[in-house]
Amino acid sequence: MKIQFLGAAGEVTGSRHSVELTLAGRQKRFMVDYGMFQGGREATNKNIEPLPFSPNDLDFIVLTHAHIDHSGLLPRLCAQGFSGPIYCTTATFELLKILLPDSAYLQRADVDRADRKQKAGKWRGEMPIALYSREEVDLALSQFTVLQYGQVVEAIPGIQLEFRNAGHILGSAIAIIDITEDNAQKKRCVFSGDIGMKGKVLMPDPDVISNADVLLVESTYGDRQHRSLQDTEDELVEVISSTMTAHGNIVMPAFAVGRTQEILFLLIDLVRRGRLPHLSIWVDSPMATAATHLTQHFFSQLDSQSQATFEWFKANPESVDLRFIADVEESKALNKIKGGAIIISASGMCDAGRIVHHLASNLPREQNAIIITGFQAYGSLGRRLVDKAKKVRLFGEEVLVKASIHTIGGLSAHADRAGLLDWLKGFELPPKSVFVVHGEPESSSVFAECIRDELGWKNVIIPERLHTYPC
Numbered sequence: 001m002k003i004q005f006l007g008a009a010g011e012v013t014g015s016r017h018s019v020e021l022t023l024a025g026r027q028k029r030f031m032v033d034y035g036m037f038q039g040g041r042e043a044t045n046k047n048i049e050p051l052p053f054s055p056n057d058l059d060f061i062v063l064t065h066a067h068i069d070h071s072g073l074l075p076r077l078c079a080q081g082f083s084g085p086i087y088c089t090t091a092t093f094e095l096l097k098i099l100l101p102d103s104a105y106l107q108r109a110d111v112d113r114a115d116r117k118q119k120a121g122k123w124r125g126e127m128p129i130a131l132y133s134r135e136e137v138d139l140a141l142s143q144f145t146v147l148q149y150g151q152v153v154e155a156i157p158g159i160q161l162e163f164r165n166a167g168h169i170l171g172s173a174i175a176i177i178d179i180t181e182d183n184a185q186k187k188r189c190v191f192s193g194d195i196g197m198k199g200k201v202l203m204p205d206p207d208v209i210s211n212a213d214v215l216l217v218e219s220t221y222g223d224r225q226h227r228s229l230q231d232t233e234d235e236l237v238e239v240i241s242s243t244m245t246a247h248g249n250i251v252m253p254a255f256a257v258g259r260t261q262e263i264l265f266l267l268i269d270l271v272r273r274g275r276l277p278h279l280s281i282w283v284d285s286p287m288a289t290a291a292t293h294l295t296q297h298f299f300s301q302l303d304s305q306s307q308a309t310f311e312w313f314k315a316n317p318e319s320v321d322l323r324f325i326a327d328v329e330e331s332k333a334l335n336k337i338k339g340g341a342i343i344i345s346a347s348g349m350c351d352a353g354r355i356v357h358h359l360a361s362n363l364p365r366e367q368n369a370i371i372i373t374g375f376q377a378y379g380s381l382g383r384r385l386v387d388k389a390k391k392v393r394l395f396g397e398e399v400l401v402k403a404s405i406h407t408i409g410g411l412s413a414h415a416d417r418a419g420l421l422d423w424l425k426g427f428e429l430p431p432k433s434v435f436v437v438h439g440e441p442e443s444s445s446v447f448a449e450c451i452r453d454e455l456g457w458k459n460v461i462i463p464e465r466l467h468t469y470p471c
């Protein structure tokens with residue numbers, strides 16, 4: 001058996017791992033995740049590079065969760081000829097029905113905008129590329145087979161697959177794949193996907209897995225420790241209380257899927273526990289609204305505290321004035337509110353979407369607060385705010401930054417170093433091969449060293465992209 005790493009090797013995006021083996025005398029191949037590379041021109045080049053084998057040679061795909069950096073190139077693969085099944089959990093499939101069409105729409109919009117600018121002679125640099133169309137998304141969506149957590153299926157004779165809960169986002173899974181190759185003992189391969197932080201809001205703790213022969217483990221925050229949830233709560237209470245006392249608004253940019261729901265549950269829980277008074281919250285992002293409804297639908301998959309919070313809110317609906325904004329006019333009308341509102345909107349890094357309007361109207365007033373809870377990439381508007389820019393350009397106009405800007409950590413969807421090590425301690429014996437993936441080089445190497453030092457595991461490898469490793 002061999003594994004080739006086509007992405008998320010030395011970086012955090014483009015998760016794609018290809019497994020090649022021999023069954024009943026024939027070569028077989030499957031992949032775990034088929035994600036998009038994100039961040040600039042180099043990412044685009046990797047997204048369009050041909051696979052080192054034909055898409056027709058793939059027997060099936062296993063998808064750990066819905067995030068675009070794990071799922072985002074599936075429509076392209078299906079359009080290129082892959083016609084086999086794609087396995088994922090039920091909730092992941094429901095999320096993909098929101099995320100993949102949105103991804104196609106954003107790519108189309110980027111291309112159309114660039115076309116218009118080019119015709120007007122205002123476009124510099126390379127033109128963006130649409131990696132797939134809405135029709136190709138529909139084709140990909142027709143190839144999914146959904147599984148429950150704990151359900152075991154035979155993907156092809158000799159390969160069994162099971163998903164366990166990864167506690168990262170709704171539907172997220174650890175993939176356990178048992179392989180019995182010709183003339184060999186059964187091997188258990190465990191693909192961590194993205195592992196959630198223990199004790200975090202909304203999602204249950206990741207399932208403990210006790211044995212593996214081959215393990216792939218993520219290392220996004222393998223060199224870092226998150227702030228505690230207690231500190232995060234205290235900071236949030238302090239900022240919200242003081243802003244409400246000053247009759248200001250609070251604007252929270254948030255990723256529509258995952259982060260928005262975490263913030264909502266946390267705010268409602270703080271009201272439930274009497275740490276915050278009655279709140280007026282507007283969720284202004286159609287995708288966040290759809291994802292919030294899905295979260296309610298998959299109520300039984302949430303952690304017990306969030307379930308209790310949700311039940312309490314159903315019994316006490318007057319405690320939080322929670323409204324979901326649908327149309328653009330309603331969204332613009334929020335600009336008239338001069339105080340007492342909490343507005344949660346996307347995009348999470350403030351570069352596009354309705355959040356930009358809310359920033360334009362709320363940044364210039366000093367009684368307002370902007371609360372940033374997510375990662376802000378270099379070059380994004382969110383990053384400039386975090387870096388204390390005195391003024392920013394929005395819709396072609398200069399806007400003064402008078403509102404206070406607060407960065408509140410501790411809400412990460414990924415486990416930190418201690419969380420990842422804790423999860424690895426669930427394995428009763430060291431796996432024969434451990435591959436540390438899905439991390440920037442520094443993060444992966446610090447974490448690999450930790451595994452060797454603290455757990456005493458020997459065969460810990462940081463794979464290189466496009467390289468193939470026997471195991």
Ligand SMILES: [Zn+2]
Nearest residue numbers: 065067168194
């Ligand atoms: Zn993820």
